[in-house]
Amino acid sequence: MDGFGNRDGKIWLDGDLVNWQDAKVHILSHAMHYASSVFEGERAYCGVVFKSREHAIRLIKSCSLLEMDLSFSLDDIEQAKQDVIQGNSLEDCYLRTIVWRGVGKNMGVSAPQNPIHMAICAWRMGEYFPSKKNGASLDISKWRRPDPLSFPPQAKASALYATATLAKHAAERQEFSGALMMDYRGYIAEATGANIFFAKDGEVHTPIAKTFLNGITRQTVIALLSQQGIHVIERDIRPEELPTFDECWLTGTAAEITPVIQIGHDYFYEPKTMTNTVTDLYSDAVQGPKVERNAMYS
Ligand SMILES: Cc1ncc(COP(=O)(O)O)c(C=O)c1O
The missing domain is CATH 3.30.470.10 (Aminotransferase class 4, branched-chain amino acid transferase, N-terminal domain)
Incomplete structure (x- = not known):
């Protein structure tokens, strides 16, 4: 073995x-x-x-x-x-x-x-994306998240990872560090093992978690940003909007907060104020005083 x-x-x-x-x-x-x-x-x-x-x-x-x-x-x-x-x-x-x-x-x-x-x-596990500090690059996968009528999206089920593996293999063959998947309608869904957020004009945008896993990190990040008075808009996001965002990051237990610096061959992002804010907030939340840690943002 x-x-x-x-x-x-x-x-x-x-x-x-x-x-x-x-x-x-x-x-x-x-x-x-x-x-x-x-x-x-x-x-x-x-x-x-x-x-x-x-x-x-x-x-x-x-x-x-x-x-x-x-x-x-x-x-x-x-x-x-x-x-x-x-x-x-x-x-x-x-x-x-x-x-x-x-x-x-x-x-x-x-x-x-x-x-x-x-x-x-x-x-023991270090960073999920080897390139985390420099930022992840995401291929735009041809594989899509299924219609919620095909499989319950809120089940963290192995079956749902078959397409994620195909997407990530294809991404890595092209030297991307991960893959962005659309949902069955063609709207932006999530990465293969993490949720996605975008920022522009002091506001944060993220897809509605109805066709993919509503990550616990995603929910934590939305709560942390909202507590800071930062407007988080959950909405359908079309791939055509990718060039309009300034910042992008992934959230997940393994990925924690991973800045995204590239999506496909055409879209580039730079971690700035919002990515740094969310990284600091999340880091404080997970490393905070042990007794309060789990109660704080529930
Ligand atoms: C497909 C997928 N989406 C999102 C997430 C993020 O979920 P969480 O923040 O609960 O770890 C994960 C992580 O396991 C995942 O595998």
């Missing part, structure tokens, strides 16, 4: 901390064949998971949207995340929780009785 399969440490699997390399699934797991899995990506700063309960609530919601009957409660999930952090002696880290439909009596599409499993892994 190579890479992530070949590490030391502990993984929380269905209630127990097991050795990293023993956390395995059967090849006939339903999730392997039909993408019946949902997940969360979280970051802990100084051992405290930022917006931990919000992530646990979203995980439970994703399970419910995919009709997966999770036997672990919100408090179980919260405790399990702490156990993983402590069991691996981590402080600043990324946590990946995954829930999936496992192997059982059915190998067909319908497998309501197959058991539902949960695992939580954590590891």
Whole structure:
């Protein structure tokens, strides 16, 4: 086994901390064949998971949207995340929780009785975009976010990442660091693993989260900017508007606040006042006093 399969440490699997390399699934797991899995990506700063309960609530919601009957409660999930952090002696880290439909009596599409499993892994992670400090460049992907009538967009479901992987592979082949995806109507949606914001004339514009994941970082950033009296406009944004914006950045648990310096071959942005403001506000929020951190912007 190579890479992530070949590490030391502990993984929380269905209630127990097991050795990293023993956390395995059967090849006939339903999730392997039909993408019946949902997940969360979280970051802990100084051992405290930022917006931990919000992530646990979203995980439970994703399970419910995919009709997966999770036997672990919100408090179980919260405790399990702490156990993983402590069991691996981590402080600043990324946590990946995954829930999936496992192997059982059915190998067909319908497998309501197959058991539902949960695992939580954590590891040290630096910046998601290697180019974060210099800013990300985004390819304009030909792949689109689906119609909400095709799949529930608020489920953080593995199935939705199939097109994201295609988009990001195509971007990287052209030496972009990420990809901007449109929604099924052709409006700007988000990047492959982060939400997008634009700024001009002292105001902030971001697409309405109805065809893509309403990121917890996105919601945090909107609240932080609004508290500063900065007008955040959630609206449909057409790709034709790309040249009209002055600044652009991505938000996400992994990406945190990543400035965007280029979209496609024609549009260029420079991180200025608004990007710096949002970066500072977010950094203070995640690094703030431990006790207040999770309550502050909820
Ligand atoms: C497709 C997609 N959109 C948006 C986000 C941002 O979500 P959050 O801020 O909750 O991490 C993510 C991050 O996981 C993502 O994968």
